[in-house]
Amino acid sequence: MIPASFDYHRPASVAEALSLVAKFGDEGRVVAGGHSLIPMMKLRMANPQHLIDLRDVAELKAGIRDDGGTTLIGALVTQAELIADESLARSCPILREAALQIADPQIRNCGTVGGNVANGDPGNDMPAVMMALDARFVVEGPDGTEELPARGFYQAAYFTSLGDNRILTAIRIPHPPTGHGAAYVKQKRKIGDYATAAAAVLLTRTGDRCTFASIALTNVADTPLFAEEASRILVGCTLDAATIDRAVAAAEAITRPSSDGRGPARFRTKVAGQMVRRAIATAKARASG
Numbered sequence: 001m002i003p004a005s006f007d008y009h010r011p012a013s014v015a016e017a018l019s020l021v022a023k024f025g026d027e028g029r030v031v032a033g034g035h036s037l038i039p040m041m042k043l044r045m046a047n048p049q050h051l052i053d054l055r056d057v058a059e060l061k062a063g064i065r066d067d068g069g070t071t072l073i074g075a076l077v078t079q080a081e082l083i084a085d086e087s088l089a090r091s092c093p094i095l096r097e098a099a100l101q102i103a104d105p106q107i108r109n110c111g112t113v114g115g116n117v118a119n120g121d122p123g124n125d126m127p128a129v130m131m132a133l134d135a136r137f138v139v140e141g142p143d144g145t146e147e148l149p150a151r152g153f154y155q156a157a158y159f160t161s162l163g164d165n166r167i168l169t170a171i172r173i174p175h176p177p178t179g180h181g182a183a184y185v186k187q188k189r190k191i192g193d194y195a196t197a198a199a200a201v202l203l204t205r206t207g208d209r210c211t212f213a214s215i216a217l218t219n220v221a222d223t224p225l226f227a228e229e230a231s232r233i234l235v236g237c238t239l240d241a242a243t244i245d246r247a248v249a250a251a252e253a254i255t256r257p258s259s260d261g262r263g264p265a266r267f268r269t270k271v272a273g274q275m276v277r278r279a280i281a282t283a284k285a286r287a288s289g
């Protein structure tokens with residue numbers, strides 16, 4: 001399908017982009033990699049009359065850098081650039097592992113990390129990873145800069161707390177604890193597909209005790225889910241089978257998937273539980289005790 005006609009704008013700075021966003025209101029939409037928005041426009045599920053292309057905004061391409069105990073990732077960093085960053089793969093390996101499971105190389109070459117988290121599609125993989133990492137989204141708008149926690153950002157499918165008049169400029173991720181183990185495990189029908197269900201797990205161990213755990217889920221509700229109770233259950237235990245069973249049950253209990261082409265709701269809930277179980281096992285094996 002061909003999208004409806006629109007005017008195209010190419011601002012060179014965040015200030016200029018924000019003034020266009022303010023000027024066009026509901027009729028305008030920013031575009032980054034275009035690999036979620038353009039398909040929606042072709043399907044006529046999104047019909048912006050003004051497309052505000054962010055690709056020339058240098059401030060959003062700030063790259064990936066350390067910033068006072070956190071990693072700052074510019075909103076326009078592509079998924080391919082994130083995968084290629086060796087330093088990030090060492091300090092926060094779950095980001096590369098998750099990005100490698102997004103679509104295919106062509107899409108990862110264009111799709112941005114900022115677009116993936118701002119999109120609000122529960123099928124996107126990065127939001128749950130950002131929740132597990134307790135990331136914050138740096139947004140700029142008429143009232144200045146604000147940092148919004150990923151765990152409170154998603155309100156419903158395609159609804160976030162970003163607001164219409166703000167732009168996501170970067171993502172701030174606290175350095176995960178040294179020696180942590182992490183895993184992003186995704187069940188999909190075929191290569192390049194969105195998740196039937198996926199789980200992000202980070203944990204640390206001291207001796208045989210789990211000292212920290214963080215679990216989040218992809219595509220089993222109309223938002224990504226932070227599995228707070230499941231995370232809490234793991235902390236202090238020896239990651240024994242009975243406790244992992246309880247954590248899996250707690251994670252399954254918060255899912256609200258729809259029945260669709262990826263399977264009936266009950267099946268997807270059970271797949272989510274299996275993803276959590278596998279991600280815990282992998283993260284446990286990767287954590288240095």
Ligand SMILES: Cc1cc2nc3c(=O)[nH]c(=O)nc-3n(C[C@H](O)[C@H](O)[C@H](O)COP(=O)(O)OP(=O)(O)OC[C@H]3O[C@@H](n4cnc5c(N)ncnc54)[C@H](O)[C@@H]3O)c2cc1C
Nearest residue numbers: 030032033034035036037103111112115116118124125168
């Ligand atoms: C065939 C196919 C398969 C895919 N499979 C997967 C998959 O398995 N997993 C997955 O996670 N994704 C998948 N995707 C989506 C892909 O990862 C997208 O690139 C990503 O979701 C959006 O990034 P983008 O830069 O392309 O954003 P765009 O499409 O440009 O924008 C998406 C939305 O975010 C908003 N936006 C973008 N940047 C900003 C910003 N800086 N500030 C404020 N708002 C912004 C836009 O206005 C728009 O509403 C797939 C896409 C395709 C076409």
